[in-house]
Amino acid sequence: MKKILLLLADGFEAAEASVFTDVFGWNKWEGDRSTELVTVGLREQVKCTWNFTIIPERVISDIDVEEFDALAIPGGFEEAGFYNDAFDERFLGVIRYFHASQKPIASICVASLALGKSGILQDRKATTYSHPTSHRQDQLQSFGANVQNVPIVHDGHIITSSNPATGFNVAFLLLEQLTSEANVKRVKDLMGFEI
Structure with a gap:
């Protein structure tokens, strides 16, 4: 079972996080069943851009990053405090670990700025x-x-992307990296996407 760490910052966009939870959830139940996604935040509650509050499954201080095979990060809004968490050294340290281990990293929209701040996008x-x-x-x-x-x-x-509209494509790219093109086609078909 391959484990994906969905790293959530305060001020994240719920729609950008949900593409990962849905794509990997569909794969766990209806695809090749080889993936598990775990939501992780810096604290026990994380508030999204539009004040929707969620309870991550794990807190960053309680995880062993080595147990994960890939990292996914949704973007968010500065006005909602996104960069307070996304530029926090604990958040950046997780990014640096996945990069040093050459494990897949997928970000949507401004989440790539956290990757940049961590230093992994140099050149x-x-x-x-x-x-x-x-x-x-x-x-x-x-x-x-x-x-x-x-x-x-x-x-x-x-993987980096330019706006929230790219979310599903980013999630499917990450799923393909962790499974196969044939599996992605199956999951897309089951979810109603044209293939």
């Missing part, structure tokens, strides 16, 4: 929130990333 291709009114791509570049203006960037074991 790597990546993307982040790309709306013309946003300065987030400049911020990602300031962390040393080679910013690509495309919806999803897959550079080695790291």
